[in-house]
């Protein structure tokens with residue numbers, strides 16, 4: 001299994017040749033919760049600009065910023081009412097320009113979010129469609145349908161909103177409009193060429209301002225099956241209670257690819273390798289790979305990694321299948337453990353796998369915080385060595401946990417309200433991040449205001465508490481990123497190795513593994529066993545610019561002895577010397 005990538009050139013955004021995105025570490029900023037410069041309790045663009053040095057020091061290559069456009073904020077900005085401006089909550093266009101230019105000075109690339117599946121119901125396109133009335137060209141920008149002739153009370157089909165409840169709402173004149181998300185997020189009609197043209201203008205608007213790419217929201221949803229037929233399954237049957245992934249007449253229709261071929265052509269007219277990243281919750285792997293075929297997206301989020309249960313065979317299968325599917329189309333794999341839609345890994349990894357991508361029901365018992373933090377460190381350590389591009393969601397580098405006990409009255413996620421609290425929704429991973437333990441709002445906002453209350457436990461995890469402290473989560477991530485750059489990881493060839501320990505290790509718990517196994521290990525041969533005493537170890541080699549890095553992640557109960565001739569480069573557990581304990585990952589220099 002091999003993921004090759006040319007070595008990366010200088011990071012200056014005008015560099016035209018380097019395929020920087022193949023191995024980039026991309027940090028997601030959720031603007032309302034990152035840093036608040038104007039004191040209103042909501043993070044903003046000047047706040048982000050002021051903290052870019054922190055991201056530079058951390059060692060990431062690019063920053064993806066969730067939507068900051070004018071919006072009624074019914075879905076935290078994913079309900080856009082003007083694609084070519086900045087919401088006053090977050091600043092001005094001049095602030096966006098300043099952010100982009102400061103990022104480029106620091107050799108950080110900027111990826112902005114594009115939300116093409118739906119607009120806000122306050123967008124002038126939707127307002128004029130409502131005014132123009134049935135059968136008008138204005139209505140053809142959206143998916144309006146007449147009421148069911150047999151029962152005007154029933155929506156035109158049985159589709160359900162991802163956030164709960166029906167995917168249709170009525171207008172005063174009796175027509176219905178489709179919204180796969182909240183009723184304030186009407187779906188656009190991508191069969192209408194005017195919609196396509198309008199979005200090309202939006203792409204150009206931001207490309208002309210210097211952005212380095214777009215993360216495309218709900219990339220798998222833009223085209224709906226002709227005739228809008230009933231879905232065979234309910235949303236819950238398809239997705240448990242997380243984001244929809246399964247087959248449906250509104251997900252992953254073949255027609256979406258045509259749109260992205262056009263967009264890619266447009267991006268390629270610009271210098272500097274501007275990128276398209278697909279948010280496409282589709283299965284199986286081969287279907288995701290269709291989004292990253294030559295001429296389409298550069299990357300697609302690999303949610304299977306985030307979704308894999310905490311056991312070696314599941315992770316191994318995910319890694320194997322991810323490479324297999326992406327290698328066929330020559331695209332890099334991405335690795336994602338977290339984002340603003342899922343439970344933070346420091347909490348999720350201590351939960352039963354059934355809750356991994358769900359938005360947690362109120363009845364789920366609080367998970368063990370220490371266990372979750374330990375596993376999150378190990379997961380990040382394993383992830384950052386894998387060939388391909390990796391994503392970090394703000395606060396992941398601090399080991400922040402999900403805030404499960406937010407009071408009902410502060411919750412804002414439409415999921416919570418549309419399911420009458422049956423699903424807690426995503427507010428718990430969106431709480432403003434802590435910068436300074438002793439400062440108001442933990443340094444998020446000088447005024448002390450924060451749009452969601454921060455738990456007391458965030459103080460100990462603040463940046464100032466972790467910075468310079470060798471054993472902290474933050475310093476671990478910084479070290480991993482420095483080593484990644486130094487050793488050329490993110491690129492290179494990849495092989496699973498037999499995880500059986502060197503039987504010569506004194507006092508080894510697993511010495512019984514035998515000398516043949518030890519020889520396998522030293523030879524770095526492939527083909528780790530899926531059963532037997534080592535089924536709980538995930539071990540792989542990445543050979544890149546500087547030697548071979550062996551990664552060993554212990555998911556079992558028995559400590560794994562580190563061979564005497566291996567140098568420990570990094571360990572997710574700072575106490576590691578000669579063994580890898582349970583829920584720990586190490587990077588070893590081999591040979």
Ligand code: BGC
Pocket residue numbers: 075078079115181217218279340341
């Ligand atoms: C975004 C969500 C958003 C939804 C609707 C997504 O997948 O990541 O935060 O609620 O699209 O725009």
